[in-house]
Amino acid sequence: MASTEEIIGRRDVNDVEQILMISNTDINASIHAVKDNAEAIFTWDYEKGARPALNKLYEKAKNSQWNGETDLDWSINVDQEAVVVANQAANNRGQGLDVSGTIFEKWGEKEWTELGIQSQNWTLSQFMHGEQGALLCTAKIVETVPWIDAKYYASTQVMDEARHVEVFAKYLNEKLSGHYPVNAHLKMLLDDIVMDSRWDMTYLGMQIMVEGLALAAFGFMHQMTTEPLLKQLLRYVMSDEARHVAFGVLTLKEYYQELTQAEIRERQEFAFEAAVRMRDRFLQQEVWDRMGVPVKEAVTVVMQDPAQQLFQQMLFAKIVPNCKKLGLLDAGDAWLRTKFTELGVIDFEHMPDTEEEYETFALAEGEVAAAR
Numbered sequence: 001m002a003s004t005e006e007i008i009g010r011r012d013v014n015d016v017e018q019i020l021m022i023s024n025t026d027i028n029a030s031i032h033a034v035k036d037n038a039e040a041i042f043t044w045d046y047e048k049g050a051r052p053a054l055n056k057l058y059e060k061a062k063n064s065q066w067n068g069e070t071d072l073d074w075s076i077n078v079d080q081e082a083v084v085v086a087n088q089a090a091n092n093r094g095q096g097l098d099v100s101g102t103i104f105e106k107w108g109e110k111e112w113t114e115l116g117i118q119s120q121n122w123t124l125s126q127f128m129h130g131e132q133g134a135l136l137c138t139a140k141i142v143e144t145v146p147w148i149d150a151k152y153y154a155s156t157q158v159m160d161e162a163r164h165v166e167v168f169a170k171y172l173n174e175k176l177s178g179h180y181p182v183n184a185h186l187k188m189l190l191d192d193i194v195m196d197s198r199w200d201m202t203y204l205g206m207q208i209m210v211e212g213l214a215l216a217a218f219g220f221m222h223q224m225t226t227e228p229l230l231k232q233l234l235r236y237v238m239s240d241e242a243r244h245v246a247f248g249v250l251t252l253k254e255y256y257q258e259l260t261q262a263e264i265r266e267r268q269e270f271a272f273e274a275a276v277r278m279r280d281r282f283l284q285q286e287v288w289d290r291m292g293v294p295v296k297e298a299v300t301v302v303m304q305d306p307a308q309q310l311f312q313q314m315l316f317a318k319i320v321p322n323c324k325k326l327g328l329l330d331a332g333d334a335w336l337r338t339k340f341t342e343l344g345v346i347d348f349e350h351m352p353d354t355e356e357e358y359e360t361f362a363l364a365e366g367e368v369a370a371a372r
């Protein structure tokens with residue numbers, strides 16, 4: 001069993017100094033190579049539908065493809081500054097945050113608006129990078145998973161993820177005002193997932209943790225944004241993401257039955273590591289850097305913001321119930337339950353898990369055509 005320090009590289013999960021020590025140093029490189037240690041698996045068992053729930057998901061996916069180029073109204077003009085101001089007004093920016101005596105004390109409308117713009121550029125950039133991570137991971141799953149129904153389904157997800165990378169990149173290029181390189185914490189996590197030799201770890205890292213968080217974050221943003229193009233884009237992406245998370249839950253639920261207690265413990269530790277990396281990334285250290293604000297001070301203030309704390313917890317609304325469904329929360333000595341309690345996210349355990357939820361997120365018949 002590994003200690004917290006061995007798993008995440010620091011003893012205290014909230015140690016800001018240690019969190020900020022990790023930063024992306026090769027921001028000018030145009031490619032990044034990661035060793036993929038897994039074997040590509042052929043199966044000679046072609047019986048389609050041997051796993052009915054995966055087969056159903058696959059059939060559903062075939063009929064749920066949309067076209068990022070033609071099904072979204074890219075002619076919509078986005079005035080980013082106006083959108084940021086409208087979003088901040090609609091969502092009561094900064095309420096409950098006391099900035100007296102901090103670096104934000106002298107900030108006026110101009111600075112807060114600029115922060116909103118940079119945060120949006122950063123957030124959408126990280127989503128784009130995360131989507132590419134999903135693209136690579138699902139291509140890897142096509143190779144590594146031994147079940148034919150899972151290979152079929154994963155292949156549809158590869159197409160979904162290509163579309164997601166495409167639409168986030170296009171939105172960033174055409175409607176926003178700048179890109180950010182991949183956040184170091186996110187990059188570390190994506191590297192770990194791609195490098196792991198065990199096929200089910202790709203699912204746990206990507207489908208359960210990264211995509212579980214994305215589904216919650218997209219839902220939040222979909223609700224908050226006043227910009228119609230982004231709203232529509234997120235609506236479509238979420239309908240796919242809900243299937244992707246279901247794919248993870250369905251597959252791992254079966255596979256974990258075969259694992260020993262020691263193997264399950266390794267999965268618990270990986271889930272915890274992923275949770276911490278994703279929490280760290282939302283401190284958006286690169287934004288403060290670009291705005292010329294002392295990073296540590298800014299992060300420390302933001303960590304005290306009740307709205308930010310609520311947001312960070314909400315990101316785990318899908319992850320915790322799905323880990324529970326998989327038996328990861330309470331296996332062994334309930335180690336992961338203890339860790340999620342320390343992170344302040346255990347209360348989500350009673351929320352609905354995502355095994356069936358994709359049905360509610362699904363695009364209605366004719367919905368895409370009507371929006372066209």
Ligand SMILES: [Fe+2]
Nearest residue numbers: 131134161164
């Ligand atoms: Fe995606």
Ligand SMILES: [Fe+2]
Nearest residue numbers: 134211241244
């Ligand atoms: Fe996805």
